[in-house]
Each structure stands twice: as C-alpha cells, then as structure tokens.
Amino acid sequence: xxxxxxxxxxxxxxxxxxxxxxxxxxxxxxxxxxxxxxxxxxxxxxxxxxxxxxxxxxxxxxxxxxxxxxxxxxxxxxxxxxxxxxxxxxxxxxxxxxxxxxxxxxxxxxxxxxxxxxxxxxxxxxxxxxxxxxxxxxxxxxxxxxxxxxxxxxxxxxxxxxxxxxxxxxx
Amino acid sequence: xxxxxxxxxxxxxxxxxxxxxxxxxxxxxxxxxxxxxxxxxxxxxxxxxxxxxxxxxxxxxxxxxxxxxxxxxxxxxxxxxxxxxxxxxxxxxx
Numbered sequence: 001x002x003x004x005x006x007x008x009x010x011x012x013x014x015x016x017x018x019x020x021x022x023x024x025x026x027x028x029x030x031x032x033x034x035x036x037x038x039x040x041x042x043x044x045x046x047x048x049x050x051x052x053x054x055x056x057x058x059x060x061x062x063x064x065x066x067x068x069x070x071x072x073x074x075x076x077x078x079x080x081x082x083x084x085x086x087x088x089x090x091x092x093x094x095x096x097x098x099x100x101x102x103x104x105x106x107x108x109x110x111x112x113x114x115x116x117x118x119x120x121x122x123x124x125x126x127x128x129x130x131x132x133x134x135x136x137x138x139x140x141x142x143x144x145x146x147x148x149x150x151x152x153x154x155x156x157x158x159x160x161x162x163x164x165x166x167x168x169x170x171x
Numbered sequence: 172x173x174x175x176x177x178x179x180x181x182x183x184x185x186x187x188x189x190x191x192x193x194x195x196x197x198x199x200x201x202x203x204x205x206x207x208x209x210x211x212x213x214x215x216x217x218x219x220x221x222x223x224x225x226x227x228x229x230x231x232x233x234x235x236x237x238x239x240x241x242x243x244x245x246x247x248x249x250x251x252x253x254x255x256x257x258x259x260x261x262x263x264x265x
Contacts, residue, residue: 008193011189011193015186015189015190018182018186019174019179019182019183019186024176024178024179027179027182028182031182031185031186034186034189035189038189038192038193041193041196042196045196045197045200045219046200046204046205046206046207046219047196047207047219047224047227048206049207049224049228050196050224050227050228050231053228053231053232054192054231057231057232057234057235060235061185061235061238061239064238064239064242065178065181065182065242067242067246068178068181068242068245068246069178071246071249071255107198108198110197110200110202112201112202113198113199113200113201113220114220115216115220117222118220118221118222119216121221121222122216122218122221132208132209133207133208134207134208134209134218134221135207135221135224135225135228138221138225139225139228143225146225146229147229150229150232150233153232153233153236154232154233154236156236157236157237157239157240158236160240160243161239161240161243164240164243164244164247165243
C-alpha cells in the first residue's frame with residue numbers, strides 16, 4: 001500500500017508542476033508521465049485491463065497534444081487573468097470542498113467496497129461462454145448496451161474531428 | 172482555470188479526468204482481493220469490484236474522444252485568430 005501512496009503523491013505534485021511550468025512542451029511531457037504513473041497505479045490496484053487501455057490512450061493523447069504545441073505563439077500568454085476570476089475560483093473551490101467533506105464521510109471504508117450488484121453479476125456469470133477474463137465477459141454480457149453507447153460517442157468524435165479538419169482546408 | 176492559454180485549460184481537464192478515474196478504481200478496491208480472472212485459486216467472493224472498472228474503461232475512451240475534439244477546436248481557433256490566448260481572441264478585428 002505504501003508504493004500506491006507514494007505514486008499518488010508524485011502524481012499530485014506532477015499535476016501542479018504541469019499546470020504552473022512556463023514551457024508548453026515540457027508540460028505536455030509531464031502530462032504524459034502522469035498518464036504512465038496512472039497506468040502503473042492501475043496495475044497496483046489489480047486492474048491490468050485498465051492499465052493496458054490507459055497506456056494506449058496516453059500515447060495517442062501525447063501525439064495530439066504535441067501537434068498542438070508545435071505551433072509557435074507570438075504573444076506572451078503566461079500571464080494570469082484579472083482578479084475577478086480569482087474570487088470565482090476560490091469560492092467555487094470552497095463550495096466543492098465543503099460538499100466533498102460531507103459526501104466522503106458517507107462512502108464505505110477503503111478496502112471494503114459495497115459488493116451487492118457485483119455479487120449478483122458474478123454469481124450468475126456463465127464461465128464457459130466468454131472466457132476467463134471477468135471484465136471482458138461482464139462488458140460483453142451484462143453491460144453491452146453501455147459499450148454500444150461508448151462506441152457511438154467515439155464515432156461521433158471522429159466525425160467531428162474530420163469535419164473540422166476538412167473545413168479548415170477549404171477556407 | 173486561471174490560465175489564459177487554451178492548451179493549459181485542456182490540460183487541466185485531462186488532469187481532472189485522471190483524478191476521477193483514480194477515485195473510481197480506489198472505491199472498488201478490496202484489500203488482499205483477487206484479480207478478476209477465473210482460476211482454481213481465485214475465490215469469486217474475494218475479488219476486486221468489477222463495476223467501477225467497467226465504468227472507468229468507458230470513461231478513458233470517451234475522455235480521449237473529448238480531448239481530441241477540444242485540441243482540434245483549439246488548433247482551428249489558432250488558425251483563425253493567430254493566438255492561443257482566450258482573452259485576446261475576440262479583440263482581433265480585420
């Protein structure tokens with residue numbers, strides 16, 4: 001459990017550094033390191049399928065972000081906004097943290113999850129039908145409609161990106 | 172959200188995405204739990220909770236799609252206004 005705590009602290013420090021550093025390219029690289037730390041954390045939390053998906057998604061995201069940061073910006077854009085935004089940010093942070101304080105006390109204790117729905121799923125699972133990976137068989141057996149919605153969202157995003165790129169070329 | 176650069180704003184949404192994913196997986200973790208694989212020495216009642224892992228698997232994919240669309244829109248705005256600064260974007264007049 002100690003290695004997980006160390007990894008999470010490293011991730012928090014990395015997130016703060018990535019947002020506060022001035023060079024855009026190095027902050028993109030720190031975001032990539034954060035994603036790799038996240039995938040190692042998934043392995044420590046016994047979710048290896050998530051770790052693999054996170055690794056691939058992180059590499060694609062790095063390519064997209066580096067494409068955006070290659071563009072040279074002539075203006076100096078490391079300044080902050082006016083003070084009015086500062087008060088908006090602080091007040092929303094206070095509201096969010098006070099809500100989180102009341103909600104987190106209602107959660108189950110760490111290490112002992114509520115196992116009601118999952119127990120019903122796991123009890124009736126057909127082992128011989130879909131192989132020995134429980135995550136894949138749950139996704140393709142009980143949750144297949146959610147996977148359908150996820151795929152629709154992915155294709156709509158791809159169509160949006162293609163439309164935007166094509167529209168720029170014509171102008 | 173105090174930044175002016177639009178790429179930094181996209182990065183902040185990515186970091187929020189990561190934190191939500193870690194929170195969901197942590198909420199389903201069981202101490203000394205087994206992997207989600209059927210085998211002889213894995214007890215089915217001592218496993219990690221699979222429901223948050225399925226939700227996070229979809230959240231990762233949808234997050235990738237959303238971030239790709241955001242970066243494409245940011246590059247399009249740069250080609251139109253020639254800056255990444257969101258406060259200077261709407262002051263440009265031809």
